[in-house]
Amino acid sequence: MTAEIPLDGLGAQSLVELALDRIRGDILRGTIGPGERLVEEQLTRRFGISRAPVREALRLLGQQGLVEHLPRRGVRVAELSADDMEELFGLRDALERYAVETALAVPLDQERLAVLERAAERMERAAVADAPLDRADAHREFHLALVALAGHRHLLRAYEPIIMQLQLYMAANMRREAEQRSPAEGAHRHRHLYEAVASGDSGTVLAALAGHGARTYLAPELDPS
Incomplete structure (x- = not known):
């Protein structure tokens, strides 16, 4: 993925939107492929933000059909038949x-x-x-x-x-x-x-x-x- 998100002056909702755009962009550009896991801990380290906005971004991506939340297995990029x-x-x-x-x-x-x-x-x-x-x-x-x-x-x-x-x-x-x-x-x-x-x-x-x-x-x- 790409570089850390700048935090200065950003509220919680802005962090969610930026994390959402960054992760979604990586998925839609093929940087992260279908079936690949998205690990919250790794994402928070890359972006330099807390887990809450990353978790919310992943939830929204699930609503958009781009990721799947699997019980006890975490989150992965959606795979389509x-x-x-x-x-x-x-x-x-x-x-x-x-x-x-x-x-x-x-x-x-x-x-x-x-x-x-x-x-x-x-x-x-x-x-x-x-x-x-x-x-x-x-x-x-x-x-x-x-x-x-x-x-x-x-x-x-x-x-x-x-x-x-x-x-x-x-x-x-x-x-x-x-x-x-x-x-x-x-x-x-x-x-x-x-x-x-x-x-x-x-x-x-x-x-x-x-x-x-x-x-x-x-x-x-x-x-x-």
Whole structure:
């Protein structure tokens, strides 16, 4: 993991949020892989904070589906089966379709659209720089921005843990994906989807979503489709 969290001027809630962001970032970037244990004592030493905010951060990560709390065995990064992945991808597809249909039922919010474009640009920069961790972050940012277009707070709240759980295996399979296709291809797919959304035509957007390649990253038990 990364360096100690600076403590000056931080309250208990801020320490929880910082610990949460740090641990979650390590998980979603693949620094800590599925099935790896997260030991409170080690985390407190690394971050230079007490156990209470670390324990609360791990509890919140459990609610988000990124870690599992096992009786008498502690906490580990979640492991998802092939069936889990299929279900999560199916939910992602359904929620994204609903989000864009809702967003396009009225004139598009241009500020939200600009956030989506910035995420696409960040993916393109990461592809040129061959920076897989930045690319993974931008990928998640893009899909969250896509769903945020609907301006539907509860939808975004339901969607966020799904994309984060999918990111577990996107991170785990990053090297395998890189061997199969260039980073530029993924950036191009997301640029194409952004341009479809910016057109404001729901048929164009739904067609782009259907061909977006949601199952580029798969659990090892599955074959790419």
